[in-house]
Amino acid sequence: MKDSGKISSFLKTGEVYFPPEDIVKNLRINEEVYEEGKRIEEFWGKISEELVWFRKWDRVLEWNPPYSKWFVNGKLNASYNCLDRHLDARGNKTALIWEGEPGDRVTYTYGELYREVCRFSNVLKDLGIKKGDRITLYLPMIPQLPVAMLACARIGAIHSVVFAGFSPRALRERINDAESRILITADGGFRRGRIIPLKENADEALEDAPSIEHVIVVERTGKRWNRYERDLTWDEVIEKQDTECEAEIMDSEDELFILYTSGTTGKPKGVVHRTGGYMVGVHITAKWIFDLRDDDIYWCTADIGWITGHSYIVYGPLSNGATVVMYEGAPDHPARDRFWEIIERYGVTVFYTAPTAIRSFMKWGDEWVKKHDLSILRILGTVGEPINPRAWEWYHRVVGGERCPIMDTWWQTETGMILISPLPFTPLKPGSATKPFPGIEADVLDEDGNPCKPGEGGYLVIKTPWPAMLKTLFRDDERYIKTYWERFPGVYLTGDAAKKDEDGYFWILGRSDDVINVSGHRIGTMEVESALVSHPAVAEAAVVGKAHEIKGQAIVSFIILKEGFDPDENLKELLKAHVRAEIGGIAVPDEIYFVSSLPKTRSGKIMRRILRAIESGKEIGDTSTLEDEKSVKEILGKK
Numbered sequence: 001m002k003d004s005g006k007i008s009s010f011l012k013t014g015e016v017y018f019p020p021e022d023i024v025k026n027l028r029i030n031e032e033v034y035e036e037g038k039r040i041e042e043f044w045g046k047i048s049e050e051l052v053w054f055r056k057w058d059r060v061l062e063w064n065p066p067y068s069k070w071f072v073n074g075k076l077n078a079s080y081n082c083l084d085r086h087l088d089a090r091g092n093k094t095a096l097i098w099e100g101e102p103g104d105r106v107t108y109t110y111g112e113l114y115r116e117v118c119r120f121s122n123v124l125k126d127l128g129i130k131k132g133d134r135i136t137l138y139l140p141m142i143p144q145l146p147v148a149m150l151a152c153a154r155i156g157a158i159h160s161v162v163f164a165g166f167s168p169r170a171l172r173e174r175i176n177d178a179e180s181r182i183l184i185t186a187d188g189g190f191r192r193g194r195i196i197p198l199k200e201n202a203d204e205a206l207e208d209a210p211s212i213e214h215v216i217v218v219e220r221t222g223k224r225w226n227r228y229e230r231d232l233t234w235d236e237v238i239e240k241q242d243t244e245c246e247a248e249i250m251d252s253e254d255e256l257f258i259l260y261t262s263g264t265t266g267k268p269k270g271v272v273h274r275t276g277g278y279m280v281g282v283h284i285t286a287k288w289i290f291d292l293r294d295d296d297i298y299w300c301t302a303d304i305g306w307i308t309g310h311s312y313i314v315y316g317p318l319s320n321g322a323t324v325v326m327y328e329g330a331p332d333h334p335a336r337d338r339f340w341e342i343i344e345r346y347g348v349t350v351f352y353t354a355p356t357a358i359r360s361f362m363k364w365g366d367e368w369v370k371k372h373d374l375s376i377l378r379i380l381g382t383v384g385e386p387i388n389p390r391a392w393e394w395y396h397r398v399v400g401g402e403r404c405p406i407m408d409t410w411w412q413t414e415t416g417m418i419l420i421s422p423l424p425f426t427p428l429k430p431g432s433a434t435k436p437f438p439g440i441e442a443d444v445l446d447e448d449g450n451p452c453k454p455g456e457g458g459y460l461v462i463k464t465p466w467p468a469m470l471k472t473l474f475r476d477d478e479r480y481i482k483t484y485w486e487r488f489p490g491v492y493l494t495g496d497a498a499k500k501d502e503d504g505y506f507w508i509l510g511r512s513d514d515v516i517n518v519s520g521h522r523i524g525t526m527e528v529e530s531a532l533v534s535h536p537a538v539a540e541a542a543v544v545g546k547a548h549e550i551k552g553q554a555i556v557s558f559i560i561l562k563e564g565f566d567p568d569e570n571l572k573e574l575l576k577a578h579v580r581a582e583i584g585g586i587a588v589p590d591e592i593y594f595v596s597s598l599p600k601t602r603s604g605k606i607m608r609r610i611l612r613a614i615e616s617g618k619e620i621g622d623t624s625t626l627e628d629e630k631s632v633k634e635i636l637g638k639k
C-alpha cells in the first residue's frame with residue numbers, strides 16, 4: 001500500500017482523532033450546518049430543494065405526535081429522482097458496477113439503468129399493478145434487485161424486500177402480511193460458492209400465500225427450476241417492453257416501501273417509509289456523511305435486504321448521481337481478500353461496511369489487506385452495531401492508511417436515514433457514533449424520562465421528528481404507538497441504551513429491549529423462542545444474547561424438553577435445523593442448553609436478565625422476584 005504521507009494523517013490527542021486540515025478545508029460543509037439544523041423546518045425545507053419536485057410542498061412539517069406529515073402536498077417520484085434527473089448531465093456516467101460472486105461483472109450507466117427500470121415498470125403495469133399495490137422481492141444481490149425496486153417506485157407500487165437468507169416460512173409471513181400481488185425472485189444466488197435455492201424456497205412459501213398472482217423469476221444460476229403456471233421469467237417479460245415509462249406523480253406522503261424488522265414480540269414489524277421525507281433524508285445524509293462527489297466510486301457492502309442497502313446502496317447514492325458498487329457474495333470467496341481486490345479493481349473511494357466484517361478481517365490478518373493498493377480510499381463507514389475501539393483503530397490504520405475519517409453511523413430500519421454520525425470534519429473518538437446529524441435532536445433519558453448526566457447510561461431517544469422517520473407500522477398503528485411513543489410521550493424510543501460523554505458524544509451500549517444484534521442483524525429473542533417451541537420436542541425456551549468476538553452477539557438458548565425426548569447432541573442439531581427452517585440461518589442458536597426449569601418471576605415471566613448475567617459471567621443481582629432458585633443453580637452447574 002502507498003504511504004499516505006504524514007501531512008494528511010489524522011492527529012491523535014488523547015482519545016480524540018482530529019481530521020487532517022486538507023480534508024476539512026475541502027469539504028462543502030462545516031460546523032455551521034449544526035446551527036442551521038436547529039431551525040428544523042427551514043433547514044429541511046432548504047435541503048428538500050436538492051430533489052426534483054413535480055409540485056413544491058406547501059409546508060415542511062405537520063407534527064401531531066406520533067404522526068408526522070413531511071413536505072405536505074409536495075409531489076415527486078423517488079425513481080425519477082434517482083434516474084431521470086441525471087440523464088442530461090450524467091446519462092453516460094456509470095451508475096452501477098456489479099460483480100457476482102463467481103466473478104461475472106456488469107455495469108450500467110445512468111441511461112442504461114433508466115431504460116432497464118422503465119422496461120420493468122412496463123412489465124409491472126402490464127400485469128395490472130397499480131399505485132399502492134405491494135410487491136415482494138426475494139432476490140440475491142443482483143442488479144435486478146435495485147431495478148425492480150426503482151420500477152416499483154416509478155409506478156407507485158410499494159416494494160417489500162425480504163432478505164434472501166430468510167426461510168420460506170419467514171418469506172410467507174411477510175408476503176401474507178403485506179398481501180403482495182407479485183413475488184420477484186431468482187432461481188438462486190451465489191454465496192460462498194454455493195447456490196441458495198431461492199425459487200425452491202419461494203415455491204414452499206407460496207403453498208399458502210393466496211395474494212400472489214405471479215412470480216417473476218430471474219434466471220441467475222443456469223440451474224433447472226420447477227416452473228408453475230404462475231411463473232414468468234424476467235427475461236421473457238422484459239424483452240419487448242418499451243424503454244420509456246412515465247414516472248407516477250406521487251404525493252410526498254405516499255408509501256415508498258415496507259421493510260420488515262424484528263421487534264420484541266414474535267411477529268415482525270412492517271416498517272413503512274414514505275416518498276418525500278425518506279428521499280430528502282437519505283439524499284442529504286449520503287451526500288454529507290460520505291461527502292459524495294461526482295468522481296467517487298462508492299461501495300456499501302450491506303445486503304439490500306436490510307435498510308442499509310435500501311438507503312445507502314439504492315436511494316441515497318443514486319439520488320446523488322454517484323457510481324455505486326454492488327457485490328453479490330461473501331468477503332472470503334474465493335479468498336479472504338475479495339473485498340480489497342474489489343476496492344482496488346474499481347478504485348473505490350468511499351467504503352461502508354459493518355463492525356462484524358471488520359472484526360473478521362482483523363482476525364484474518366493484515367496481509368490480506370496489504371496485498372492491495374487501497375490508497376484511493378478517502379472515507380470509511382461502519383453501521384449495524386457498536387464498533388469496539390480495537391476494531392476501529394485497525395480499520396483506521398490498516399484499511400484507511402490513517403488518513404480516512406471513519407463515519408460510525410447509528411440508525412435503524414425505522415429511522416430510514418442515519419441519525420447519529422460524524423461528518424467528515426468531526427474529531428473522532430473510536431467507538432462513538434459522535435453527534436446527531438444536523439436537524440436531529442437525540443438524548444439519553446433515565447427511567448423517569450429525565451436527561452441522564454454525562455457518562456450515565458439510559459434510554460436513547462430522538463426528541464424531534466426527522467424526515468425519513470417511519471410513517472407507521474403496516475396496518476398496525478397501535479403497535480407503532482406502543483413500541484415507539486408510549487414509554488416517553490412525544491419522544492421516539494429507539495430501543496437502544498446509550499450514554500453521552502462530557503463533549504456531548506454519544507456511545508451506543510446496545511439494545512435495551514429483548515432484541516439481539518447478531519452480526520449487525522436484529523433478531524427478536526421472542527422470534528427465536530417461538531421457533532424453538534414450535535418443535536415437537538420443546539416444552540419451553542428462553543433465548544438471550546451473549547458477547548461474541550466476531551458477531552458482536554451470539555444466540556444462547558435454554559430449553560425444557562417435553563417428556564420422552566433425550567437431551568443429546570443429535571437433538572441440538574435438529575433444533576438448530578428447525579430454527580433455520582423457521583426463520584433462517586441468521587437466527588440459529590450458537591449454544592443450546594437443556595434444563596429442567598427456567599428462572600421465572602412469581603407471575604411466570606422468564607427472567608432473561610438472570611440468564612444474560614449468567615452468560616456474561618456478571619453478578620446475578622436482585623433475585624427477590626425469582627420464583628425458585630433451583631433453575632439458576634442448575635444452569636450455573638452446566639457452565
Ligand code: PRX
Nearest residue numbers: 383384385386408409410411412413508522
Ligand atoms: O442497536 C442499534 C444497532 O442496530 C439497530 C438497528 O438495527 P436495524 O434496524 O437492523 O438497522 C441496522 C442498520 C441501520 C440499532 O437499534 N446499530 C446500528 N448502527 C449502530 C448500531 N449500534 C451501535 N452503533 C452503530 N453505529
